[in-house]
Amino acid sequence: MATMPAVHPRHCSDPYELSEFFAPQRTSATQLPDPEPFLRNLTRGVLEVFSGVREVEQLARWVTEDAFRKLVVRSNLAARARSARGVPAKRPVHSILSVHHSAPADGVVEAVIVVASPARTRAVAVRLEGMDGRWRATSLALL
Template structure:
């Protein structure tokens, strides 16, 4: 990486010297020290996911918090839940869930692995997540509802 007189870093591809723009526009990793406490994010994302599955929140509202893979999986699961509600004639209603606990650990800088325990009217569930610091904020790179 070379630095220009104005102080901007420029990356060159070794083979032909062309400017490698993908390094500038790709998501940039962020250190844990530059990120906020992950626990409020974990709780809010969990609430949002259950609202999406209940049909009272649009999945696009969570897109900025998720990377592509968990987003697509949530879209698929949301569509299946909507079909099931439609087939049974059950209207969408706001879920009544209580977050019992949120535990997290950091296996590497800028990475948090967590599990959030959620109690619903019928059963208690766990939501496992992996967060990574990207572009100065937390984003979920993996999401599983157990």
């Protein structure tokens, strides 16, 4: 019966190096598409989640884990508020008035999207970062 050669600890990969390898990889802005269509679609999706006509899980691939958790909390609060007032979920009527964005660093976009609804005008602040060859929102705020 053949025996397996002993593996020396120096030949084992460092777990820290492995986690870095499998962690999200930053992507340069030159390798990413124009962020404006993504910002518009993400804003529409977030507003639909808060109005109760879209499941928050549908936005999971567009946002980081931390931003997703905050979206879940905010959407649950919005659902409770609708329930307390007896207001059913309905598709929001919004129009995007403007999208302003800048790039403070390579692969990073900070933006403000101004949205008008019949009741009021609001702003959505978003920070995008290039990860794994696509834009992902790392921070979202509905103002």
